[in-house]
Every structure is written in C-alpha cells, then in structure tokens.
Amino acid sequence: MQLNPIPTQTELSHWGELPFTECGEPLVTLTETPRLRLRPVYAALGLRGASPTMQLRSGALTRLERAVSLLPEALGIIVLDVFRPLEVQQALWDWQWQEVRQSSPHFTDTEIYEKVRHFVAEPNADPTKPTPHRTGGAVDLTLFALATGEELPMGTAFDEATDATVTDWFERHPKLPFTSNRRILYGAMTEAGFVNYPNEWWHFEFGTRRWAGCRGMEVALYGSAE
Incomplete structure (x- = not known):
C-alpha cells in the first residue's frame, strides 16, 4: 500500500436525496481475528438499544477484510461501531446533544444542533432516507499495533467533537505520527472500496447513499437494514 497524502474532501450536499435499490445483502456478524478486533463502544x-454484537452487510465486510490485508503487517484494525438501529441513532444523538450542552453552556439550541449534526447523523425514521449506519454499510474504526495491542495515535479520540477530527486536518497542520497514521487508515479503506466522511477520520462507508454520491452513481446499494 502506497502512503499518499489524504486529499481535501468536500461533503456532498445532495447525497441525502439519492435513491437506493436494495440489493438484499444480509447483515453478517463480525468475529475477531488476530488483525481485526471488536470494541462495541456504544x-x-x-x-x-446498543448491542455488543457487531454486524455489517456482507459486501461491506468483504471490503473491510480486504482493507485489513492491505495494511502493513504490523498493524490491525479495531472496529468501534457498525450497523446502528434507529433506536441507537436516537440515543447517540441525545447523548451527543447533552455532551455539547455541558461543554458549551453558552450555546443556543440552534448552535448545539449545528454542532451535533456535524458529528452525528440526525435520526430519521423515513425508510427512503436511512442514515448511513442504519444501512449496515458504515463502519467506525481505528488502527492498533499487533506487537503491543495499543491503538495508534490519530490526533483525537473517537467521537471527539473538535475540528481536528476532520480527516485531512493533519495534512494542513502536519504532526507526526498523526499524519502518517491517518494516511495508512484512509489509504487501506479507500483502496478496499470505501469512502470517508470528511469530518470524521474514523468513519467509512460502502454501498450507502453517500458512497454512491462520492462515486458519481445515481443509485445506492443499501437501504435500511432493519
């Protein structure tokens, strides 16, 4: 795998309006391997509603396994979140709302809303517009060193609500090892067929409406997996 700079990405404004043609791929339960660890954070x-069982669509799991194989041999992937039912999406939205309210007590409700939606997809029961994790095609993850089992430093924690979670932040504010570690993760995941959500270095998608939009496709593969 060639270690290239992470390109500047712009969040597509229209992906949420794209349709999907459900392909029927099943959800598959993930199992740990020496290079794929599971940590269901929620x-x-x-x-x-959050379950310790972690599931992805079969096509997304195949590509995740491909990403693992593309990593340097000394590294593995920790999966933090995958398929997320609507109940869990709502609970995460509510939790993040309280986190922002406590950390920024001067924010108005409008300001809290804009901050929260930057990091969490707004819960949506509309079956024609499923949020990415609800499709079973989105995965949150990070890297770890096989020799020690320790996570690689990425510059922010998972789900940290700061500007530095933007995937290419350390391309514009270089700081080793954060820059190279993010390049490794981004490179393996995109080469395996995923697309990245630009505001979160840990979030990647396959088969979703965002994925279709980024690939210039008119129709996504996955609807809601519920």
Whole structure:
C-alpha cells in the first residue's frame, strides 16, 4: 500500500436525496481475528438499544477484510461501531446533544444542533432516507499495533467533537505520527472500496447513499437494514 497524502474532501450536499435499490445483502456478524478486533463502544457506554454484537452487510465486510490485508503487517484494525438501529441513532444523538450542552453552556439550541449534526447523523425514521449506519454499510474504526495491542495515535479520540477530527486536518497542520497514521487508515479503506466522511477520520462507508454520491452513481446499494 502506497502512503499518499489524504486529499481535501468536500461533503456532498445532495447525497441525502439519492435513491437506493436494495440489493438484499444480509447483515453478517463480525468475529475477531488476530488483525481485526471488536470494541462495541456504544454498548460499553450503555446507550439505549446498543448491542455488543457487531454486524455489517456482507459486501461491506468483504471490503473491510480486504482493507485489513492491505495494511502493513504490523498493524490491525479495531472496529468501534457498525450497523446502528434507529433506536441507537436516537440515543447517540441525545447523548451527543447533552455532551455539547455541558461543554458549551453558552450555546443556543440552534448552535448545539449545528454542532451535533456535524458529528452525528440526525435520526430519521423515513425508510427512503436511512442514515448511513442504519444501512449496515458504515463502519467506525481505528488502527492498533499487533506487537503491543495499543491503538495508534490519530490526533483525537473517537467521537471527539473538535475540528481536528476532520480527516485531512493533519495534512494542513502536519504532526507526526498523526499524519502518517491517518494516511495508512484512509489509504487501506479507500483502496478496499470505501469512502470517508470528511469530518470524521474514523468513519467509512460502502454501498450507502453517500458512497454512491462520492462515486458519481445515481443509485445506492443499501437501504435500511432493519
């Protein structure tokens, strides 16, 4: 895998309006391997409805396994979140709302809303407009070193609500090892067929409406997996 700079990405304004033709791929339960570890963070946090069982669409899982194989041999992937039912999406939205309210007590509700939606897709029960994680085609992840089991430093924590979570932040504010570690993750995932959400270095998608928009396609593969 060639270690290239992460390109500047712009969030597409129209992806949420794209249709999908459900391809019928099943959700598959993930299992750990020496280079693929599972850490269901929202179940650990006790979010309402969150399950310790982690699932992805079969096509997305195949590509995740491909991404693992593209990494340097000394590295593996930790999966943090995958398929997320509507109940969990709502619980995450509510949790993030309270986090922002506590950290920025001077914010108005409008300002809190804009901050939260920057990091969490707004819950949506409309079956024609499923949020990415609800499709089973989105995955949140990070890297770890096989020799020690420790996570590689990425410059921010997972789900940290700061500007530095933007995927290419350390291309514009270079700082090793954050720059190279993000390049490794981005390179492996995109080469395997995923697209990245530009505001979150850990979030990648396959088969979703955002994925279709980024690929210049008119129709996505995945609807809601619920």
